[in-house]
Amino acid sequence: xxxxxxxxxxxxxxxxxxxxxxxxxxxxxxxxxxxxxxxxxxxxxxxxxxxxxxxxxxxxxxxxxxxxxxxxxxxxxxxxxxxxxxxxx
Numbered sequence: 001x002x003x004x005x006x007x008x009x010x011x012x013x014x015x016x017x018x019x020x021x022x023x024x025x026x027x028x029x030x031x032x033x034x035x036x037x038x039x040x041x042x043x044x045x046x047x048x049x050x051x052x053x054x055x056x057x058x059x060x061x062x063x064x065x066x067x068x069x070x071x072x073x074x075x076x077x078x079x080x081x082x083x084x085x086x087x088x089x
Contacts, residue, residue: 012020 011023015023
């Protein structure tokens with residue numbers, strides 16, 4: 001608190017009593033604009049991150065649907081390993 005009072009006293013001496021309120025007012029407007037811009041940017045980043053987030057798989061509505069749905073099988077070519085290639089000799 002003491003440091004703030006020293007800074008304000010120096011500003012009052014340097015700038016004068018007529019200019020100090022004007023400068024404080026413009027500084028307050030600048031800080032308000034900065035806060036507004038930073039909150040807009042934060043909101044934009046959150047919106048973009050929500051759009052790029054992968055969608056969760058939907059759970060079946062009832063247990064009967066979970067039993068009735070067949071499992072997805074992998075293709076046969078991808079499941080079976082390839083034999084190693086031999087060079088003729």
